[in-house]
Amino acid sequence: MSLTNRKKNNLVPEPALRRMPCYLAYLKLAQKEGLKHISSTLIARDMGVDPTQVTKDLSYTSIVGKTRVGYEVEPLIGVLENFLGFTVVDEAYLFGVGSLGKALLHDHGLKQFGLKVVAAFDVDPEVVGKTIEGVPIYHFEELVKMHEETAKIGILTVPVDKAQDVANKLVEVGIKAIWNFTPVRIKVDDEVVVQNTSLYAHLAVMFNRMKSE
């Protein structure tokens, strides 16, 4: 088995990773209510998942509950936050300061979860040179000059017909992960992490389910 395959097989499954921030939010509420310990059964009941799934999901963090007592709430919160990478701040560049790009610059929540946008790029003279929420907006051509201090994450909110070209450029300057908000399935080297988040795809699912009710 190649190293890459071994690594891939050891990956925490995406559904488990997606549930973890839900556990985290739930545990913080429980802590607020004064709970010191919590059982996987209670978490499972309140979150509408299977208790064995809760145990399995949380075991990826290498924390284990104690029989009868369950998990200690406070340490579990800390372990989860660390495990999810929310306690270390990663810097990001944002590409495409259109409507959605602007919206994301307005969202302080990202910083709380460890993502700090340090610069944004566009080609529109209307926005280049300005700042939004303290984030300076540069012309896209200035990206190459920033080479040496390149952030590792690129947030992609460009128009659909620019998505692949801009993605290629990002990889060229050393971006290691692309958070792709466009509906375009961009093609990049396997080593580059691509996280697709199309709000409109979620909208499509919701509309469809509404029609089916």
Add this chain to the structure above:
Amino acid sequence: MSLTNRKKNNLVPEPALRRMPCYLAYLKLAQKEGLKHISSTLIARDMGVDPTQVTKDLSYTSIVGKTRVGYEVEPLIGVLENFLGFTVVDEAYLFGVGSLGKALLHDHGLKQFGLKVVAAFDVDPEVVGKTIEGVPIYHFEELVKMHEETAKIGILTVPVDKAQDVANKLVEVGIKAIWNFTPVRIKVDDEVVVQNTSLYAHLAVMFNRMKSE
């Protein structure tokens, strides 16, 4: 088999629905480049999926490609937009005009995809009474007064500890679908459609994959 079960079994699978806006974006690019016809093989190659999957996904719209010729691009775009519900405008209320709520009000993209936010609600005197991008912000208590003209969709961007309470209230006033941006797994009647979109869950997946590289 009960009606509900039959309906559920007839649902278009979520992964297929999520891929459809990607096909749509791809087809619009192809159209821009002057393509009149396109084969499932070409779509599949460019999008990195299996050709049989493309054929199957698109068959849910009841459109079929012709042998050798493939799909006609323009009609397929129209059919997909209709099928995904992007051509009809649905009205929505937004709950919680914090950082993420404000961000979503700034995103014009939603309207292009058929979702129009007509009012927002919060309890913070700093925002109540103001408008953002033309959307008026009311006090949450005024929601009950809007009863008869209630939008069918509620966008949930409230703080974690308010998510369940607000969701209950929305269902009470007749909201049929909740687009839940909080990491809380809200509990509502089965007839209410819940679409979970936690940006921070996607962030967690991306951080994890970056560590695994």
